[in-house]
Amino acid sequence: MTDAAPQGNPGDILNWPMLKIVYRTDSDAIAKLLPPGIEPGADPKVFLTFYSFPVLNEPELGLVMTAAADFDGIQGEYALGYAIDQEAAVYVSREHWGQPKYLADIRYFRMMNHVEAAVRHAGHTFAEFSGDISGTDEAGEEFETNEWWIKVARSVTMAPNSYDYPPHVVRVYAKYRTAFRQSLSGELVLRDAPFDPLAQRLPMREQVDAYLWTPEFLAREITLAGELDAEGFWPYANTIGGTRFPVEA
Numbered sequence: 001m002t003d004a005a006p007q008g009n010p011g012d013i014l015n016w017p018m019l020k021i022v023y024r025t026d027s028d029a030i031a032k033l034l035p036p037g038i039e040p041g042a043d044p045k046v047f048l049t050f051y052s053f054p055v056l057n058e059p060e061l062g063l064v065m066t067a068a069a070d071f072d073g074i075q076g077e078y079a080l081g082y083a084i085d086q087e088a089a090v091y092v093s094r095e096h097w098g099q100p101k102y103l104a105d106i107r108y109f110r111m112m113n114h115v116e117a118a119v120r121h122a123g124h125t126f127a128e129f130s131g132d133i134s135g136t137d138e139a140g141e142e143f144e145t146n147e148w149w150i151k152v153a154r155s156v157t158m159a160p161n162s163y164d165y166p167p168h169v170v171r172v173y174a175k176y177r178t179a180f181r182q183s184l185s186g187e188l189v190l191r192d193a194p195f196d197p198l199a200q201r202l203p204m205r206e207q208v209d210a211y212l213w214t215p216e217f218l219a220r221e222i223t224l225a226g227e228l229d230a231e232g233f234w235p236y237a238n239t240i241g242g243t244r245f246p247v248e249a
Helices: 027-033 087-095 232-239
Strands: 018-024 039-040 043-055 058-071 074-084 101-103 105-111 114-121 124-136 141-154 163-190 206-227
Touching: 018 105, 018 163, 027 039, 027 058, 043 105, 058 105, 058 114, 058 141, 087 101, 124 206, 141 232, 163 232
Parallel strands: 074 101, 074 141
Antiparallel strands: 018 043, 018 206, 039 058, 043 058, 058 074, 105 114, 114 124, 124 163, 141 163, 163 206
């Protein structure tokens, strides 16, 4: 990585940096959202990623919400929701992979050294960030990530603890190199929202980091990682909209 910012054609939808925000919450708060078989990570962090990225050859604006969680001894992040503004990608993503996408209004832009982002759903703006570039960071090493999705279908009979497709963990493995990264000085604000209970169920105790990140994609693989206990998962199958926030937590 060099200090040279990525370049592209003016107006091209490629090369938008991701806005990455990390904050620390309570370990027991994460634990309440995880179905049996998935465990809270050692450091109770929540990861928010605002992005604009081409999906189906058009821009998709979104917010990814994940929390530190381990499965089968592998460190990773449990996906609670992908709030996005492109309807074409919502339903197929959940049906095909269990990716918890749902429709929302996303605001994300950079003007010179200032960055703003917000997500609004069902009449509530539940996460908002405003900040400024504070520096360009040193080159990073290659690194790997794991993200956990859940693919499941309850039985059409509506019988308790009955599934047409029992709950499986989907592992999203990725390998990256940082192409460009800039630190941000700014503040994340979380607000109570009935359909996006990020603030209520994962309260922010400390903002850890905020930065703009342009990755070099080196590898990505989506696989079935294992089956969860069907009876233990049953309360977690009933979620708030397209998220993986359980109705009761």
